[in-house]
Amino acid sequence: MTHKISPVPFLVSLLFCLWSPLAQGQVDSIAMDSVAKEPFHDQLLNTADDVLDWMSTDTWSFIPVVTYSPETSLGLGLGAIKVFKPQVGASERLRPSSMPITFIYTLKKQAILEMDIDLWKNDNRDFFNASLELANYPFEFYGIGNDLPADNMEDYSSRYFYLRLNYMRKILPNVYVGPWMEYRTEEVYKKEEGGLLAGGTIPGSNSPQVAGIGLKINYDSRNDIFQPDKGSFHQVSWITYHDFFGSDYTYNRYEVDLRKYIPVWKNKVLAVQGYWSFVDGVAPFQQTSLLGGSKRMRGYFEGRYRDQLAMVYQAELRMPIYRSLGLVFFGSTGQVAEKLSQYGFDRFHYGAGFGFRYKFMDEGINIRIDFGFGDQTAFYFGLNEVI
Incomplete structure (x- = not known):
């Protein structure tokens, strides 16, 4: 699940990192005359680096998160990430x-808890991915279709558990193939009176459970998995959901995700993506093809438009600014259809x-802060790149 976060987390976390007395107490002492000679922006970056170092261990890095929205009120949280190589003496x-x-x-x-793991082994011949989500959270539903007015929006809240597992084996240079499974059970416990979901006619409005098994094929020639500046990542996936696996709905979903990374002038990188999704059969509305959110078409609420089919085209221009800071410009377009x-x-x-x-880790992992403009102005806070 991706979710929009208000500007508060960045502002509060930044102020916390730069000015908290606790953080200041952990920074190595520096002679006052040398500090005075150091530019103010360098002092800020040095302090931020020191605070993140203080909040990290040899194996984990931590980031405080503060959120606010009318639906959730004040939210406090913590992000953590571990980057490692599971094999001693690996190449x-x-x-x-x-x-x-x-x-x-x-x-x-x-509350919401999200956990992921990407595991590479055997000189990149084996790849395992798992994703786990537990949530009790508010969402928005606008209906099904590509031309839905904003006043169609109705709030709902749900509790859900989500699990995805994927194993892939390298069979040719840059080519990986493997099975994957997905399971999600959800209780939609709060709906607007008189709304579409309360009427019970929308598939998925009455606490659905879905389970499926499928196949993925990847072509991956990226020169770096966190910050690629050349190469490609292409994925074709298929999954079938059936009552044989315990699913309340029987349908198939097909997805094609094509990405290309192009080095341009002076360390700038252009990343482009084409994404297509097709659902065959009756799926709960939570599992339909959709637009919006932090991954596909920033500036639109996740699921602002949803239907059987979706296509999205995105591009990002990434460039360094100074030391660990970078700047990104992005654009996207897309639509859904029956x-x-x-x-x-x-x-x-x-x-x-x-x-x-x-950039707060040597491996190239970024803290990501995006401002998206679509049918709304949205702020996103996360780790790693979107494309």
Whole structure:
């Protein structure tokens, strides 16, 4: 799950990192005359580096998170990430494995826990990925279709458990193939009276459970998994959900994700993506093809538009600014449809924005702060790149 976070986390976390007395107490003492000669922006970056170092161990790095929205009230949380190589004496070619974890709890007793692991082994011949989510959180539902007014929005809250497992084996240079499974059970416990979800006619409005097994094929020639500046990542996936696996709904989902990384002038990188999703059969609305959120079309709420099919095109221009700081400009366009014949050039939605990056690990992992502009202005806070 991806979710929009208000500007408060960045501002509060930044102030905390730069000015808290506790942080200042941990910074190595420096002669006053040398501090005075150091530019103010360097002092800020040095302090931020020292605080993040203080909050980290030899194996884990931690980031405080503070959120606020009318639906959730004040939320406090912690992000953590571990980057490692699971095999002692592994070759330099072995890609780093990673394990990010995020937990947020709000004053309205809402909570979300997200855990992922990407594990590379055997000189990059074997790859394992797992994702786990537990949540009790508010969401927005606008209906099904590509032309839905903003006043269609209705709030709902749900509790859900989500698990995804994926193993891939390298069969050719840069080519990986392997099975994957997905399981999600959800209780939609709060709906707006008189709304579409309360009417019970929308698939998924009455606490769905889905389970499926599928296949993925990857082509991965990126020169770096965290900060690629050349190469490609292409993925084709298929998954089938069936009552044989314990699913309440029977349907298939197909996805194609094509990404290319192009070095341009003076250490700048252009990242482009084309994404297509197709659902065959009746799926709960939570599992339909959709636009919006932090991964596809920033500036739109996740699920702002959803239907059987979706297409999204995105581009990002990434550039360094100074030391650990970077700047990103991005744009996107996309649409959803019930069937292929409904796609049209006049049905695209558009989004754009900019963001800042702070590299806080030698492996190239960034703190990501994005401002997206679509049918709303949205702020996103996370780790690693979107594309």
